Amino acid sequence: MTKVKIATDWLAGCAGCHMSLLDIDERIVNLLESVEITSSPITDLKHPPKDGVTVGILEGAICNTHNIEVAKMMRERCQILIALGDCATFGNVPAMRNFAGTEEALKRAYLDTESVVGGLIPDSPELGKPLDMVTGIDKVVNVDLFIPGCPPSADAIFFALSELLAGRMPVFPPQYFKYD
Amino acid sequence: MEIANITINGQPVSAQVGSTILQAARQAGIDIPTLCDHPALIPIGACRICLVEVTGQRTLITACTFPITEGMVVQTESPQVVMARKLILDLLFSERNHFCPFCEASGNCELQNLGYRYGVDHWLYSTFTKAFPIDATHKHLFMEHNRCILCGRCERACSEIVANHTLGLRNRGNASMIHCDASLPWGESTCISCGTCLQVCPTGAISDKRSAFMGRDVQTESTKTTCNRCSIGCGMEVVTRAGNVLRIKSDWDAEMNGGRLCEYGRFDPLYDPRDRITSPLLRRKGRLEPVSWDEALQSVADRVGAAQGQEIGVLTSSNSTNEALYLLNKLFCQELGAKNVGLLNSVAPKLFDQPRGLLADIVAGDVIMVVGADPVKDQPVASFFVKRSVDKGARLIVVDDGENGLAPFAYMNLRIADIGRAIEIAHRAAQPIVLYGIGASEAAVKSLKALQGKARFVTLEPGVNTFAAVTFGFNNGFKPSAVKVLYASLGEQDWSGGDMLKAINKGAFVVVQASFASPLTEKADVVLPTAIWSERAGSLTNTEGRVQKVNKAVEPRGGAKPDWEILSLLAEKLGRKLGASLDEIAALAVQEIKYKENQR
Numbered sequence: 021m022t023k024v025k026i027a028t029d030w031l032a033g034c035a036g037c038h039m040s041l042l043d044i045d046e047r048i049v050n051l052l053e054s055v056e057i058t059s060s061p062i063t064d065l066k067h068p069p070k071d072g073v074t075v076g077i078l079e080g081a082i083c084n085t086h087n088i089e090v091a092k093m094m095r096e097r098c099q100i101l102i103a104l105g106d107c108a109t110f111g112n113v114p115a116m117r118n119f120a121g122t123e124e125a126l127k128r129a130y131l132d133t134e135s136v137v138g139g140l141i142p143d144s145p146e147l148g149k150p151l152d153m154v155t156g157i158d159k160v161v162n163v164d165l166f167i168p169g170c171p172p173s174a175d176a177i178f179f180a181l182s183e184l185l186a187g188r189m190p191v192f193p194p195q196y197f198k199y200d
Numbered sequence: 201m202e203i204a205n206i207t208i209n210g211q212p213v214s215a216q217v218g219s220t221i222l223q224a225a226r227q228a229g230i231d232i233p234t235l236c237d238h239p240a241l242i243p244i245g246a247c248r249i250c251l252v253e254v255t256g257q258r259t260l261i262t263a264c265t266f267p268i269t270e271g272m273v274v275q276t277e278s279p280q281v282v283m284a285r286k287l288i289l290d291l292l293f294s295e296r297n298h299f300c301p302f303c304e305a306s307g308n309c310e311l312q313n314l315g316y317r318y319g320v321d322h323w324l325y326s327t328f329t330k331a332f333p334i335d336a337t338h339k340h341l342f343m344e345h346n347r348c349i350l351c352g353r354c355e356r357a358c359s360e361i362v363a364n365h366t367l368g369l370r371n372r373g374n375a376s377m378i379h380c381d382a383s384l385p386w387g388e389s390t391c392i393s394c395g396t397c398l399q400v401c402p403t404g405a406i407s408d409k410r411s412a413f414m415g416r417d418v419q420t421e422s423t424k425t426t427c428n429r430c431s432i433g434c435g436m437e438v439v440t441r442a443g444n445v446l447r448i449k450s451d452w453d454a455e456m457n458g459g460r461l462c463e464y465g466r467f468d469p470l471y472d473p474r475d476r477i478t479s480p481l482l483r484r485k486g487r488l489e490p491v492s493w494d495e496a497l498q499s500v501a502d503r504v505g506a507a508q509g510q511e512i513g514v515l516t517s518s519n520s521t522n523e524a525l526y527l528l529n530k531l532f533c534q535e536l537g538a539k540n541v542g543l544l545n546s547v548a549p550k551l552f553d554q555p556r557g558l559l560a561d562i563v564a565g566d567v568i569m570v571v572g573a574d575p576v577k578d579q580p581v582a583s584f585f586v587k588r589s590v591d592k593g594a595r596l597i598v599v600d601d602g603e604n605g606l607a608p609f610a611y612m613n614l615r616i617a618d619i620g621r622a623i624e625i626a627h628r629a630a631q632p633i634v635l636y637g638i639g640a641s642e643a644a645v646k647s648l649k650a651l652q653g654k655a656r657f658v659t660l661e662p663g664v665n666t667f668a669a670v671t672f673g674f675n676n677g678f679k680p681s682a683v684k685v686l687y688a689s690l691g692e693q694d695w696s697g698g699d700m701l702k703a704i705n706k707g708a709f710v711v712v713q714a715s716f717a718s719p720l721t722e723k724a725d726v727v728l729p730t731a732i733w734s735e736r737a738g739s740l741t742n743t744e745g746r747v748q749k750v751n752k753a754v755e756p757r758g759g760a761k762p763d764w765e766i767l768s769l770l771a772e773k774l775g776r777k778l779g780a781s782l783d784e785i786a787a788l789a790v791q792e793i794k795y796k797e798n799q800r
Contacts, residue, residue, distance in 0.1 A: 109322045112299050119297070119331040119346070153329070158322050166321035170301035197316055199300035200307070 023053075024185060026075045027068035028060040028104075029094055031087040032114040032154065033080025036171040037105035038062055041077075043174035051178075054185055068097040075100045075184060081107040081114040082155050086148025095161040100184065103163045104177070106170040106199060108156060113170075115154040122150045165190065170200050206272040221263035221274055222250055232276050233285065233314055235292075236351035237264040238400050240452060240459050241360055247351050248288050249314065253278045260284050286318050294325040295374065296332070297346035298403075304344075305404030307416030311349060312403075330374055337387030340409055340467045341398055345377050348405035354378060354397035361460060363587035366391045378405075392580065393463035399449055410470055411439070411446040423753035424451055426740055428519060428692070428733045429464040430579045431661040432456055432559065433742035436465060438734055438753035445470065445734050445754055456559065456742065462580030469733055474694075474716040478758025481727040488727060493759065493769070500726050501773035503685050503709045509537025513683030513708075516674055517544045518663030519691035521738035521750060523764035523782065525665065526789035528689060529672040530778050531771050542678020544696050545663040546638050547670055548573075549645050557633065557656035558744055562586055565633030565656070567595045567626050571648070572616060572639025573660040576605020579743075582635070582660060595629075597622045600639055619644045626651055638662050661743040668741040668789075671796045680704045690714040690721075691763055692732050713766055729760040736762035739786055745797060747790050 030038060038061065044051065058073055059065040068076060076098030082088060095101055106112035117125045131139045157163060167180055176196035183190035202217040208230050215224035220243065225232050236247040245262035252263045255273040260281060263274075275281060292298070292311060300306045314320075332345030350369065355378060358367040366389050370379045380389035398406045420441045427434040435454020439446045448469065450461035480496035481488040504512065514532045516525065532538040562568065562585040575583035583606060590596050590609050598610040599619050607613050614622055616639065626632035632655040634648060648657070661667055669675065680686075680703035688711065695701075695718040704710065704723070712724040715732045730736075735756040741747050756762070761769075764785055771778045779785040 103322065106299065106301055110299060111327055112301060115299060115327060116297075116302070118327065118329075153326070155326060156322060159326060163322070168321050192319075192321075194316065197319065197321070199312060199315065200303075 023056040024075065025056050025058050025069070025073035026077065026181075027058050027073040027094065027098060028077040028079070029066075029068070029090055030061050031078060031080030031090060031108070031157065032083035033105065033107045034113070035061070035079070037079040037108075037169075040169075040171040040174050041104075041177055044178045045174070047178055051181060055181070068094055070097070072097045072099070074098065075102065075181075077102045077104050078108050078157055079104045081111045082151065082157055082160050083114050083117070084148035084150045088151075088160050089148070091157050091161045100164045101161065102165045102167060102180065103157050104167050105172055106168055109158070109166045109168045110156050111154050117154050122152055126150065167192075169198050172196075173198075204268050204270045204272070206268050206270070206274060208274045209276055215268060217269075218267055221252060221254070221261075221266050221268055221272075224268050225263065225274075225276065230276060232263045233317065234264060235310055235314070235349060235402055236353060238353050238357075241353060241356045241400070244352060244356070247292070247349065249285055251281055251284050251288075252276045253281050282318065285314075286320070289314055289318055289320050290324045292349050293320060294323040294327050296328045296330075296348065297344075303347060303404040304407040304412045305347070305401075307418065309404060310402035332377055335380070335386045336409075337385035338391065338393070338409075339387060340393055340395065340463075341386070341406055342409055342412075343378065343386060343406055344404060347403050348378060349403055350376050350378075351402060353400040353402065354406060357396045357400045359591075360588075362392070362394050362396050362584045363591050364390065364392055364394070364584075367397060393467060394461060394580070394584070395463070395466040396450070396460065399459070408447050410467075414446050415439075415441040420446060422449070423751050425733075425751040425753065426748040427461065427465040428664050428740060428750065429462075429468065430581075431518075431664055431666055431743035432579050432581050433664075433740050433746070433748045434461055434465055434581055435748070436461055440734075440753050443754050456744075456746070456748070457581050460581045460584050462584075464580065472716075472732075476732075476757055476760075477714060477717060477721065477727055477729040478760060479729060480759065481721075481724070481729075483725045488721075488724070493761070496726050496728060497766075497770055497773050500687075500711050500728075500770060504536065504687070504711075504770075505774055507536075507685040510539065510682070511684035512536060512538035512540070513678065513680065513686045514538055514541040514674075515544060515678060515686065515688040515697070516542075516669060517690050517693035517696070518666040518669050519693045520665060520669070520689050520763050521736065522665065522668045522741055522747065522789040522793060523738045523785045524689060524691075524762075524767055525668050525672045525674070526785065526792055527764055527767035527771065527778055528687075529674075529792075531767060531774070531776060532687060533673070535771075535774075535776050535778075540679055540682055541674050541676065543663075543666070543669045543674040544690075544693065545666065547666055547675050548637050548659050548661050549640050549642070551636070551645060551657055551659075552649050552652060554652055554657055556745060557658035559585055559658060561656045561658060562633055562635070563589050563592070565589060565594055565629075565631050567597065567629035567632045569597045569599060569622050569626055569632065569634045569655075570604070570606055570610075571599045571619065571622075571634060571636040571644055572641070573635055573637025574600065574604045574606065574639075575635065575660055578637070578662060579660050582658075586635070595625070597625060599644070616641050616644050619647050623647060623650050626655055631656070633658060635660055659743050665740045667743060667745055668793055671741070671793050673796075683708050685709045685711070687711045688713065688720060689730075689763060689767075690718065691730055692716065694718055695720040713763060715760065728766050729758065730766065731756040731760045731762045735760065737782055738762065738764055739790065741793060747793065
């Protein structure tokens with residue numbers, strides 16, 4: 021039996037959801053018998069393969085143009101896209117920036133911080149441009165499954181992957197469904 | 201009582217005509233979700249989350265405002281209803297900052313609970329675009345408008361429960377926000393810091409500064425007890441975590457206050473700046489030194505045991521529990537023959553024989569006379585009742601010399617000497633209510649007799665457990681000069697005896713039961729550390745004569761002990777068995793209060 025391919029990536033997040041993914045612990049050994057993780061921020065290969073994967077998992081919110089690119093690439097290359105965690109589903113902590121406005125936030129971080137002398141706001145063309153509003157990824161690409169949580173529990177992630185492997189769209193029982 | 205029979209989700213339900221669908225459903229144990237509804241408030245149908253389907257109705261209707269009629273058929277979770285509720289939740293969640301992970305209310309939030317209930321795993325709409333300022337100018341609370349769902353509970357509580365009308369709603373559409381006195385910062389507004397808005401807020405829009413982020417409901421414990429800040433004795437809940445008091449909530453089920461509390465009860469006890477006494481102290485070579493309980497009590501017992509009855513003086517504050525007052529009276533007055541006893545606060549004048557009025561009567565009055573009392577200052581929760589009555593059209597007449605907090609709300613302000621005019625008006629009223637306190641002069645009391653049988657008379661005793669202290673005979677004029685051994689039960693109260701300190705004999709042996717250091721403890725030969733409100737069990741008698749239980753929420757700090765226990769241990773040292781357990785002493789105390797009250 022060929023293995024089901026999974027690719028993950030992170031956007032404006034804290035990596036906590038990926039930590040939760042790793043918290044599946046020894047169950048991941050069994051999981052890897054039927055699943056191949058082709059690429060992820062915590063493996064050598066960072067980009068999902070061109071020929072596509074079955075499941076794509078994205079952590080983090082959309083806060084700059086680079087995030088949009090990554091989200092779109094993942095959407096193109098996967099059949100089922102999972103928004104993992106509160107940032108990917110709602111915006112969460114990165115969206116706190118929306119209160120102050122992007123310009124104000126950049127100014128505070130790079131110019132007005134007490135320890136900064138002669139600061140500059142990074143504007144290299146290689147960097148993504150910050151957006152005016154931070155949003156969940158569903159405002160940029162279609163999402164097939166949302167797993168809220170900050171972070172989602174390892175059990176919730178394991179449950180979702182197990183259900184998908186069994187050919188079912190996961191419906192979370194209450195204990196796996198939480199926002200914080 | 202007329203009954204209507206309706207069907208909710210196929211289940212036959214009978215309820216009183218006039219009740220709403222929500223009330224009928226709740227009676228039958230059927231859960232309809234709500235946000236803007238609160239049992240203590242008048243329903244307004246603002247949030248729309250309680251929408252239900254009623255056969256024959258053109259649209260979904262709000263269960264909280266719609267009255268039932270015979271034969272009504274209601275669906276509370278039909279696909280159409282669920283779809284509508286999800287849409288409402290989507291709109292509510294996406295309007296402002298409803299990100300749970302960094303919210304104070306997460307875990308206790310009614311909006312969050314509904315998100316879970318209806319599986320809101322993402323928001324259809326883009327999130328808010330308008331940021332509101334945070335108002336942190338209030339002493340005890342902060343208002344995070346960005347977490348507000350505009351349910352209006354706080355505003356209605358401010359008006360309907362407390363009758364203070366500080367909070368309101370202003371603007372329209374997505375610019376709507378709660379305001380304080382139209383445009384003032386909260387800290388500079390007419391807010392009286394009763395904290396009722398905090399208690400009704402369903403989200404994290406209003407939070408307590410002191411206990412924010414310190415524990416959710418599931419992580420905390422709650423102990424029901426009685427407030428000991430004034431003579432009303434409001435029911436409250438002490439919220440604790442790991443032996444620490446986090447905050448105080450009012451008890452919605454309490455008969456005296458029904459969910460009301462004031463700043464004195466809700467916030468002040470948590471910010472007490474005074475120095476606690478945590479160990480028994482004994483004066484040796486002129487200095488107070490920490491000693492064991494046994495040693496301290498033995499030295500007290502030696503001096504008290506050797507003294508004649510007329511040499512012993514007993515002083516108590518009204519902060520003492522019924523049990524402590526009973527033991528003070530039993531041990532010192534009855535067993536040891538002390539007659540020189542006193543209470544550290546004044547007492548409301550005794551009226552002629554009349555049935556005792558209740559605070560709950562205030563709302564039934566059409567003319568309310570407040571004579572020589574300022575409940576705004578001394579018994580704020582009573583002032584809420586008065587102001588509520590005034591809101592409903594009752595006429596308030598304040599009869600008092602000097603400043604009175606109720607004066608701005610009064611239809612007439614009179615000096616005590618002019619009480620006759622108020623009495624004339626009260627005579628023409630259907631149900632006059634007279635609230636009176638220490639300021640009521642002898643002449644005023646005499647002229648009030650004209651209303652005997654017509655008005656209901658409500659006493660506003662100063663102090664806390666004054667009723668019981670009077671019942672046990674502690675207010676009969678204390679003479680400090682005659683005292684050789686003084687036993688003072690101060691409890692949490694500050695020393696209010698003033699110059700009495702100077703009048704006490706230089707050579708007198710002074711024993712003080714107190715929680716905090718004061719001029720009296722400095723003069724003491726023995727100081728016995730006393731447990732404070734959150735650390736003691738027992739009971740208090742309020743101004744109505746109602747005996748209410750006090751329960752222990754946390755362990756006493758250091759070596760402090762509850763007032764009754766100290767007296768019980770002392771009695772043992774003196775070889776007098778006056779009851780060993782709290783239950784036993786409490787039963788005796790209550791029996792004695794009832795007996796003496798009937799004799800009064």
